[in-house]
Amino acid sequence: MTNEFALPKYNQTAVPAEDASTSKKGRSTVKLDTLKVPRASELVAERLRELIVSGSVPEGENLPSEKELVMQLGVSRATLREALRMLETEGLITTKTGPKGGATVHHPNSSNLTRSLALLLQLEKTPLQTILEARRLLEPLCANLAAERITPAELEELRAALQMMKENLADTRMYVEAQLRFHLAIFAATHNEVLRLYTTSVGELITAQTARVGLSEAARKTGVKACEGILVALENRDGGLAARRVEAHLRAFETLLLK
Amino acid sequence: MTNEFALPKYNQTAVPAEDASTSKKGRSTVKLDTLKVPRASELVAERLRELIVSGSVPEGENLPSEKELVMQLGVSRATLREALRMLETEGLITTKTGPKGGATVHHPNSSNLTRSLALLLQLEKTPLQTILEARRLLEPLCANLAAERITPAELEELRAALQMMKENLADTRMYVEAQLRFHLAIFAATHNEVLRLYTTSVGELITAQTARVGLSEAARKTGVKACEGILVALENRDGGLAARRVEAHLRAFETLLLK
DNA sequence: TTATAACATTTGTCTGACAAATAGACTTCA
DNA sequence: TGAAGTCTATTTGTCAGACAAATGTTATAA
Numbered sequence: 001m002t003n004e005f006a007l008p009k010y011n012q013t014a015v016p017a018e019d020a021s022t023s024k025k026g027r028s029t030v031k032l033d034t035l036k037v038p039r040a041s042e043l044v045a046e047r048l049r050e051l052i053v054s055g056s057v058p059e060g061e062n063l064p065s066e067k068e069l070v071m072q073l074g075v076s077r078a079t080l081r082e083a084l085r086m087l088e089t090e091g092l093i094t095t096k097t098g099p100k101g102g103a104t105v106h107h108p109n110s111s112n113l114t115r116s117l118a119l120l121l122q123l124e125k126t127p128l129q130t131i132l133e134a135r136r137l138l139e140p141l142c143a144n145l146a147a148e149r150i151t152p153a154e155l156e157e158l159r160a161a162l163q164m165m166k167e168n169l170a171d172t173r174m175y176v177e178a179q180l181r182f183h184l185a186i187f188a189a190t191h192n193e194v195l196r197l198y199t200t201s202v203g204e205l206i207t208a209q210t211a212r213v214g215l216s217e218a219a220r221k222t223g224v225k226a227c228e229g230i231l232v233a234l235e236n237r238d239g240g241l242a243a244r245r246v247e248a249h250l251r252a253f254e255t256l257l258l259k
Numbered sequence: 260m261t262n263e264f265a266l267p268k269y270n271q272t273a274v275p276a277e278d279a280s281t282s283k284k285g286r287s288t289v290k291l292d293t294l295k296v297p298r299a300s301e302l303v304a305e306r307l308r309e310l311i312v313s314g315s316v317p318e319g320e321n322l323p324s325e326k327e328l329v330m331q332l333g334v335s336r337a338t339l340r341e342a343l344r345m346l347e348t349e350g351l352i353t354t355k356t357g358p359k360g361g362a363t364v365h366h367p368n369s370s371n372l373t374r375s376l377a378l379l380l381q382l383e384k385t386p387l388q389t390i391l392e393a394r395r396l397l398e399p400l401c402a403n404l405a406a407e408r409i410t411p412a413e414l415e416e417l418r419a420a421l422q423m424m425k426e427n428l429a430d431t432r433m434y435v436e437a438q439l440r441f442h443l444a445i446f447a448a449t450h451n452e453v454l455r456l457y458t459t460s461v462g463e464l465i466t467a468q469t470a471r472v473g474l475s476e477a478a479r480k481t482g483v484k485a486c487e488g489i490l491v492a493l494e495n496r497d498g499g500l501a502a503r504r505v506e507a508h509l510r511a512f513e514t515l516l517l518k
Numbered sequence: 519t520t521a522t523a524a525c526a527t528t529t530g531t532c533t534g535a536c537a538a539a540t541a542g543a544c545t546t547c548a
Numbered sequence: 549t550g551a552a553g554t555c556t557a558t559t560t561g562t563c564a565g566a567c568a569a570a571t572g573t574t575a576t577a578a
Contacts, residue, residue, distance in 0.1 A: 037570090039530065041344065053381055065559060076532045078337050081561090085300065085341045089348035090378065098540030099558040107382050108375075116367075116375045117456065119349065122312055123366050126452045134453035137400055145396070193385045194393035197376065198457050296539090298561065324528060335563045340530090357571030358527040 040075050044083035047073070052092050052105050063093065063103040114201040121205075128209060132257075135202045136250045139183070140243035142199055143230065146189035147239035154189045158231050161185055165224050172214050180207045182227055186246075189234075210257060219256045226252065299334050303342035306332070311351050311364050322352065322362040373460040380464075387468060391516075394461045395509045398442070399502035401458055402489065405448035406498035413448045417490050420444055424483050431473050439466045441486055445493075445505075469516060478515045485511065 051057050063069065066084075070077050084103055087093045091108030095101070121131070146154075161182035168174035183203050187196040215223075226249035233242035310316050322328065325343075329336050343362055346352045350367030354360070380390070405413075420441035427433035442462050446455040474482075485508035492501035 041530085053378070067559080078340075078533090079531060081337075082341055082344045082530095085344045086348045089345045090375075092378075095560070096540085097538070097558095097560040100541060101539080101559050103560095108379060110379075113372070113375045113379060116349075116372045117453070119312070119351075120367060120369075120372060120456060121452060124452055130452055134451055134457075137404070137451075137454065138397075141396055141400065192393055192396075193380060193383055193389055194376070194461060195396065197379060198393075202453065300561085326528080337564090338562060341561095354529070355571085356527095356529040356569070359572060360528050360570080362529095 041079045041082035041086070044073055044075060044080055045086040048083060048087055049090070049092060052087070057105045059105055059107050061105055063105065065102050110197050110200040110204065113197055114204045117201050118205060128206075129258075131202060131205055132250075132254050135199070135206060136247060136254070138195070138199050138202065139186070139250060140247045142187055142190045142195055143234070143242040143246040144239040145192065145195070146186050147234050147237050147242045149191045150189040150234055150237075154185060155231075155235060157185045157188075158182060158234065162224070162227050162231060165220075165227065169217070169220050169224070172220075173211060175220050176207055176211045176215065179223060179227070180204070186230075186234075213257065215256065219253075222252065223249070300338045300341035300345070303332055303334055303339055304345045307342060307346055308349070308351060311346075316364045318364055318366050320364055322364065324361050369456050369459040369463065372456055373463045376460050377464060387465075388517075390461060390464055391509075391513050394458070394465060395506060395513070397454070397458050397461065398445070398509060399506045401446055401449050401454055402493070402501040402505040403498040404451065404454070405445050406493050406496050406501045408450045409448040409493055409496075413444060414490075414494060416444045416447075417441060417493065421483070421486050421490060424479075424486065428476065428479050428483070431479075432470060434479050435466055435470045435474065438482060438486070439463070445489075448493075472516065474515065478512075481511065482508070 048063065051063075057063060064072065066077055066080055069080050073080065084093065084095065087103075088095065091106065091112040093103040093105055095103050161178055164178035164181065165175060168178055180203055184200060187199045187203070190196060226245065230242055230245045230249065233245055307322065310322075316322060323331065325336055325339055328339050332339065343352065343354065346362075347354065350365065350371040352362040352364055354362050420437055423437035424434060424441065427437055439462055443459060446458045446462070449455060485504065489501055489504045489508065492504055
């Protein structure tokens with residue numbers, strides 16, 4: 001493994017180790033974790049996953065066909081296919097039928113993380129308010145960091161996103177997309193992958209919601225103004241100002257969205 | 260759907276809509292998204308997922324047996340099992356063999372989010388340094404918020420975690436676990452589910468790494484002192500002080516871990 | 519009462535078959 | 549020539565049936 005940290009295994013015992021020594025006789029009281037017998041399909045998924053994350057099968061390439069994998073791995077097609085469904089759920093592959101079809105390797109993007117988060121939040125019945133609050137706290141942090149680290153190319157991307165917002169003041173769907181692009185550009189400029197992924201997930205969730213309920217024309221115009229101010233602050237590398245402007249922008253946005 | 264936001268679908272078209280009008284004749288240039296034909300297994304997974312997230316099958320209960328599901332849904336066992344593997348990967352069910360076995364419903368916890376994050380970071384070859392930085396930025400934010408909102412019960416949990424740290428100064432594994440517990444208690448005290456999940460994931464990743472490389476006895480002792488200071492700041496509801504102390508604690512921790 | 523054995527239930531795996539989608543080669547016809 | 553349709557081979561998607569393995573439950577024997 002070349003990386004600095006390892007992928008946690010599914011196989012970990014969630015059940016606490018039970019004390020097996022209930023007998024009165026003088027038996028050993030050695031405590032053992034419950035033994036998790038892995039399924040063949042899990043082992044297959046592990047092997048294939050390792051192939052992918054190690055880069056042996058690069059992005060865009062196909063895995064061998066099911067027929068070949070069945071031969072090479074020595075399992076039945078049903079077992080193999082269950083493993084493929086696991087990898088698919090993890091966002092590591094997609095499959096297509098027909099010749100030249102098969103399992104294509106992908107590097108999962110933030111959408112998988114977003115999905116996991118959405119699932120958790122839905123189950124906890126987390127109100128939108130909470131997600132908005134998280135964004136309001138996280139994004140100023142990002143803006144502050146981005147002001148230090150942003151590159152000319154990233155500034156250019158911000159300008160392009162802003163331009164796109166201006167050009168689509170009439171079209172809610174396009175405008176919302178452009179605004180997301182603006183925000184994502186800030187996250188990328190933090191040059192911190194973890195922060196970028198987190199804020200991207202939250203941004204995607206909120207954007208989906210915004211696209212559903214829509215935004216007034218006035219809201220869009222003030223949004224453009226706010227983003228212009230944020231851009232200027234970043235251009236001047238004034239992290240404090242950028243953070244304050246982002247927070248003000250988000251607060252204004254929240255009241256518009258919730259009313 | 261009772262919740263305020265919807266779960267994004269896997270089914271979304273990742274491929275951009277192609278312009279089908281390459282002909283010279285006067286054809287319509289209507290643009291259509293590529294039609295994604297869902298598999299039966301995906302539809303089954305969707306139905307069962309809806310059953311779970313809607314609460315129709317509560318946590319801890321079992322889904323019907325495969326035999327029954329096959330009958331009720333009218334699909335083959337292979338198809339059903341592929342769907343079950345998807346739900347399992349999402350953390351929504353676990354399965355056991357034997358009588359009274361079957362698919363038990365679980366509400367996924369942060370470990371799924373952690374896993375998604377770990378997968379992404381591993382693929383991007385993100386250095387540990389980046390994860391540590393993210394934590395150093397996020398946790399002071401949490402401490403600040405927690406100072407406002409922490410309840411007496413949560414303060415008690417913090418004290419218990421601190422006590423556990425003190426009692427396990429000799430045992431690295433237990434000590435690290437206790438320290439994680441302390442941090443998780445702070446995250447919970449923010450009463451913001453999104454922040455809690457995010458910081459928990461980062462904390463779990465770093466804790467796993469820490470447990471692997473170990474911590475010196477001296478590091479543990481200073482860790483206890485730092486946490487005592489943080490606890491006092493939270494008891495006094497001094498958010499600014501708590502945040503500063505958390506940041507100092509993490510900085511010290513980082514230098515110890517990386518050296 | 520306790521240990522053992524038989525049983526029933528449920529998931530895990532395998533095999534073989536056919537249906538559906540689809541890229542590429544081939545054919546037809548203007 | 550070229551544009552359209554047709555055929556074919558490949559690959560995934562689904563089905564049906566069978567047996568193995570794990571594991572609670574119940575009956576049986578010491």
